[in-house]
Amino acid sequence: MGSVREPIKKTSIEKKRRIIEKGFELMCDQGYHNVTCVDIAKYADVSTGIIYQYFKDKHDIFIAGVKSYASSIMYPMIKTLDQNNIDNIKYVVEQILEQFIKTHKMSKKAHEELMAMSHIDSEVSQIFKNNEMEISNKIVNCLNSNGFKINKINEKVHIIVGLIDNFCHETIYHQHDQLDYDYMKNEIVSIILNLLKGV
Amino acid sequence: MGSVREPIKKTSIEKKRRIIEKGFELMCDQGYHNVTCVDIAKYADVSTGIIYQYFKDKHDIFIAGVKSYASSIMYPMIKTLDQNNIDNIKYVVEQILEQFIKTHKMSKKAHEELMAMSHIDSEVSQIFKNNEMEISNKIVNCLNSNGFKINKINEKVHIIVGLIDNFCHETIYHQHDQLDYDYMKNEIVSIILNLLKGV
């Protein structure tokens, strides 16, 4: 009964990595439900059989991809938060906003598919929830260690992350033709700064 | 080439309605991709054949359900906006927020499935985009006709709708254990009022 194995040889590790990378790419591009395991095998240039040596099923590949993707978009954000000692808080907020948009723009299609899946797949949604939590905590810590004394800081950071997220999606996907996005950005930054100011 | 027919007789119209209602219910509950047309037929207590008389395919049923659902959640909101002459703006905002949450709470499962689909199905996303646009316009009109002179009103209303939407989801789905939702709600209402105040 073919249970999933962990590859040991270097070539095998590389092969598993390629299945995740290519498989995830394909599923994001074509949609999880529109991609077959044979498609993935072909695209990753491996045999169909080998997939079931390293993964339980198609879903398993996707989850592996999501995890890898999630940490990859986390990484630059965390780096930004770690580097900055917050002299100029406005600058930092703007930078994070920019970074967020940039990261999402890199893979619109992937992001859409992921958002979809996060709504119907509890495993995926858990990964993203954890991610968001981690980012929120990072921000809270960052603020604390920079001497900000903010009341109800967790609640505020949640609102902030939501604002950023929304604006990001608005910018990338909706493209309401007549909206002045620069104005919106400034407004959002100002709301955020206001939240961080107060008691 | 069995093209889709529109029922004329009263019993048939009722049957078509039931397919939409029951089919949508089932798809939202079990997930669009986990439900077959035979399932829908059984659940709606009709034959499989009749489904293909009134709908092109499963997707067609879903879209019909989405449209019906979308207008059903629109209706109370619009009514609230129409009724109110805004004496007490704070009261109105709070009311809308409450309504939004209430409406969504009524059908959590449906909402998740719909959010998922709106990310991968352009037809669904279009319906929601239109919906959001309409609500935004309603709000803008409401504000204007109540004598509010607000600069960049469209942009602001978009930010507001996003804030409401986020808070609503946060409240219903995430349930971050230690967050003080009442505090968050007040904070959001205050941000909104601030936005509506300014030039």
Add this chain to the structure above:
Amino acid sequence: MGSVREPIKKTSIEKKRRIIEKGFELMCDQGYHNVTCVDIAKYADVSTGIIYQYFKDKHDIFIAGVKSYASSIMYPMIKTLDQNNIDNIKYVVEQILEQFIKTHKMSKKAHEELMAMSHIDSEVSQIFKNNEMEISNKIVNCLNSNGFKINKINEKVHIIVGLIDNFCHETIYHQHDQLDYDYMKNEIVSIILNLLKGV
């Protein structure tokens, strides 16, 4: 248990006739297997239900059409054979050949479908076999009553009918580009005359 009924009222008789005519037309045009009973009902402008009052099933309609068609192509041929007292046998043969081609040209599509069905449907094939037999007998009688004393006349007439049939199909369907059809016709007429000459 809806057994087939014979219509009595004039409008009903007319309705049955229209089902045969239109149904046969449609089946010949689109192919027996590509036409549904609902198609036929629509095309004949009757309800689907009524079809099963007058016919056992789809096949039954086709057979009725075949019978009607078969006698309709028989009719002119028989008339020609009846009219002619064979003064000039060559002239008569040529006339029959011409008539045969003309009749077939009128409904190529129908004829193809009929030929197809006659190979796989014993009822259809029986109708055509009877038809051919009748024509052969007619010819034999005609020749006899015109004073021809021909040995093995049945065998010869069969060969003749086959020759005519072949040439007719060749002319209408095959259209081998470089063949001299006029020459072929003359050759065939000459073979026929030769057959009729001998002892």
Add this chain to the structure above:
Amino acid sequence: MGSVREPIKKTSIEKKRRIIEKGFELMCDQGYHNVTCVDIAKYADVSTGIIYQYFKDKHDIFIAGVKSYASSIMYPMIKTLDQNNIDNIKYVVEQILEQFIKTHKMSKKAHEELMAMSHIDSEVSQIFKNNEMEISNKIVNCLNSNGFKINKINEKVHIIVGLIDNFCHETIYHQHDQLDYDYMKNEIVSIILNLLKGV
């Protein structure tokens, strides 16, 4: 989009061959329209899935069968034509006639189904038209290379092939009870020889 694949391994080639052979046999026996792909799979003792790896659909299997069948009935005829130097033309003609009948007798059912399909399926009809053309050309070449100088040879050979074809069908399928088939055969041979004699 599962496109058709060509088997490489020996066992697969054999499997594809069996699908054609058994599928064609079944379709000829039961009738093309009365056989499903599942039937074919069962009869050929393969899974339904594999059928769609090697063939587009049922029709595709049938065409493959027709091609294989067509060349198989061509082969002995061509061999006869190639072998003979025509010392005794009458003997050769009789031999061909005999061969034709024998080949057809071997698979009456198949032949009927094929004739039917050739009337409604352009792909099938094309195969047979090509076949007939090839045989005609073979005969023409054979005659030429044996020193026969025949005017309008193509036209005559077409008439001859038609005569043979007709007689063959008459013999096998119609079985008109009172006809003297031996006499008919002699008559046909004599007509053929007459045609080949003349300028």
Add this chain to the structure above:
DNA sequence: TATGAATGAGTCTTCATTCAT
């Protein structure tokens, strides 16, 4: 008689997963 909506068994087709090599 007449209607045409409704039925559901039957077909085609796909694809996650297995297994002989």
Add this chain to the structure above:
DNA sequence: GATGAATGAAGACTCATTCAT
């Protein structure tokens, strides 16, 4: 370990025929 041909259960869709009105 690796392959990819093979499996067959399951889903989408059709249509001859029935039946409530």
